[in-house]
Amino acid sequence: MGKILTFGSLNVDYVYHVPHFVAPGETLAASKREVNCGGKGLNQSIAAARAGAEVFHAGKIGADGQILTDMLSQSGVDISYIQHSSGPSGHAIIQVDPSGQNCILLFGGSNQEITTQEVDQVLANFGPGDRIILQNEINNLAYIMHQAAARGLDIVFNPSPIDASIQSLPLELVSLLVLNEIEGAALAGTEDESLVLEGLRKQFPRCRILLTLGSRGCIYDDGTQRIQQKACSVEAVDTTAAGDTFTGYFVAADAAGLPPQECLRLATQAAAIAVSRPGAAPSIPVMAEVKQFSL
Numbered sequence: 001m002g003k004i005l006t007f008g009s010l011n012v013d014y015v016y017h018v019p020h021f022v023a024p025g026e027t028l029a030a031s032k033r034e035v036n037c038g039g040k041g042l043n044q045s046i047a048a049a050r051a052g053a054e055v056f057h058a059g060k061i062g063a064d065g066q067i068l069t070d071m072l073s074q075s076g077v078d079i080s081y082i083q084h085s086s087g088p089s090g091h092a093i094i095q096v097d098p099s100g101q102n103c104i105l106l107f108g109g110s111n112q113e114i115t116t117q118e119v120d121q122v123l124a125n126f127g128p129g130d131r132i133i134l135q136n137e138i139n140n141l142a143y144i145m146h147q148a149a150a151r152g153l154d155i156v157f158n159p160s161p162i163d164a165s166i167q168s169l170p171l172e173l174v175s176l177l178v179l180n181e182i183e184g185a186a187l188a189g190t191e192d193e194s195l196v197l198e199g200l201r202k203q204f205p206r207c208r209i210l211l212t213l214g215s216r217g218c219i220y221d222d223g224t225q226r227i228q229q230k231a232c233s234v235e236a237v238d239t240t241a242a243g244d245t246f247t248g249y250f251v252a253a254d255a256a257g258l259p260p261q262e263c264l265r266l267a268t269q270a271a272a273i274a275v276s277r278p279g280a281a282p283s284i285p286v287m288a289e290v291k292q293f294s295l
């Protein structure tokens with residue numbers, strides 16, 4: 001089994017429990033505040049490691065980032081490729097409403113200070129058979145994709161959070177695209193949900209596509225087979241990092257050589273458990289919990 005490298009964000013998440021999302025001009029009291037580890041990159045690394053994979057995390061933290069590397073280490077992720085900045089780490093201001101939905105304000109901080117030289121240093125340690133997981137919360141993504149492909153790594157890309165910069169990335173180099181309905185519609189260039197998968201398939205003919213549909217489950221399409229997986233129904237406490245848990249679990253199970261049906265089932269169960277718990281990284285289950293959970 002090859003190694004898994006996540007080159008991605010590490011954020012300190014400031015989570016505020018609110019009766020509703022704050023409106024323009026409104027001042028709103030939060031009933032509770034938590035400080036958690038998060039960032040889509042960190043969450044996906046932790047999910048893959050808790051699923052049992054050998055995971056390396058590359059990225060950059062600031063002086064306030066010790067809590068982030070501690071969390072990764074405690075979860076079994078190798079942190080030797082994490083760089084340090086004199087500025088602040090990335091952070092997120094997250095509002096969580098009583099239904100468990102969130103809205104997130106992101107500050108990139110040191111996640112946006114990655115140099116091409118640092119990318120080269122990290123990627124020199126990886127090669128064919130290894131996988132790299134990327135999200136859209138760090139800078140120099142196009143460079144990372146080109147260099148990773150040149151070294152023979154399989155590129156897993158989660159285009160989240162989606163923005164216009166995604167269109168300028170060399171997405172033809174991606175071998176597994178993991179995205180939600182909003183990201184799928186934006187990339188496929190259609191609002192018609194029934195056309196999203198076909199649109200993506202046309203644009204990326206050689207890529208495996210994993211489209212998540214929230215409470216309606218997900219669809220996997222590798223060009224030769226299409227598999228639908230229904231979601232688990234759980235009481236939502238906090239949906240933050242559910243998608244990251246799904247991605248990390250799917251990639252770890254896929255890297256272990258499990259068939260796609262099994263990867264989808266494990267990823268779905270892991271995400272359901274994450275939704276039923278508060279926080280981002282703290283909500284991600286270990287494999288023993290996932291195996292006990294039934295769909």
Ligand code: RIB
Nearest residue numbers: 011038039040092241280
């Ligand atoms: O996907 C959830 C994550 O998005 C949070 O942990 C937050 O840091 C933002 O990156």
